[in-house]
Amino acid sequence: xxxxxxxxxxxxxxxxxxxxxxxxAQIRQPTNAELRRLRQEFQQVIxxxxxxxxxxxxxQDRRTQNEKNNRKSFVNAWSKVEPKLAPFMGxxxxxxxxxxxxxxxxxxRVCVIWTSDGSGGMDTGVxxxxxIKTSRGEVLFKEGxxxxxxxxxxxxxxxxxxxxxxxxxxxxxxxxLLEYMYDAQAEKITVSQQFQAAGCTTSTTINR
Numbered sequence: 001x002x003x004x005x006x007x008x009x010x011x012x013x014x015x016x017x018x019x020x021x022x023x024x025a026q027i028r029q030p031t032n033a034e035l036r037r038l039r040q041e042f043q044q045v046i047x048x049x050x051x052x053x054x055x056x057x058x059x060q061d062r063r064t065q066n067e068k069n070n071r072k073s074f075v076n077a078w079s080k081v082e083p084k085l086a087p088f089m090g091x092x093x094x095x096x097x098x099x100x101x102x103x104x105x106x107x108x109r110v111c112v113i114w115t116s117d118g119s120g121g122m123d124t125g126v127x128x129x130x131x132i133k134t135s136r137g138e139v140l141f142k143e144g145x146x147x148x149x150x151x152x153x154x155x156x157x158x159x160x161x162x163x164x165x166x167x168x169x170x171x172x173x174x175x176x177l178l179e180y181m182y183d184a185q186a187e188k189i190t191v192s193q194q195f196q197a198a199g200c201t202t203s204t205t206i207n208r
Contacts, residue, residue, distance in 0.1 A: 090168030
């Protein structure tokens with residue numbers, strides 16, 4: 001009976017990740033013109049945040065030197081096999097929300113876990129034309145130590161942040177991350193299953 005349950009769970013996870021791959025293939029990505037608009041808008045938001053005394057406090061870099069060094073070492077290790085995706089890896093903080101971008105042992109893939117107000121979820125993502133495209137139609141793009149986000153809604157890419165995600169920290173364990181999802185027990189279980197199925201990892205030892 002136990003073996004049968006494990007087989008059912010394993011089959012479900014395989015089907016889940018197959019569906020994610022299928023969804024990724026079907027999602028429309030930004031045109032070059034749309035991407036330019038998103039980046040220009042993002043640059044303006046960053047400038048406005050820096051020049052505003054209230055929002056500037058949210059994007060202040062409070063990382064310790066040890067956190068900076070650890071995250072840099074992690075990115076450098078993964079850059080050997082994922083040079084385009086590695087710069088996105090880390091914990092990006094925004095206003096009462098965060099994005100945790102993990103590497104995967106499956107080539108060309110990252111795992112993006114988002115948390116906000118005690119809830120959260122996970123998407124898989126791939127690199128495309130300078131940005132990450134996720135399985136829920138989100139695009140993520142970088143400007144230095146800032147991360148921008150946009151979602152496809154009604155055929156148009158709309159900014160999906162108030163304060164730019166910024167100052168990436170080292171990734172923590174999934175167990176620690178799930179503590180932030182204190183209002184979403186079912187979502188925690190789903191994220192845990194998806195994390196395993198997608199080959200997500202916090203290790204600098206690359207199993208390929």
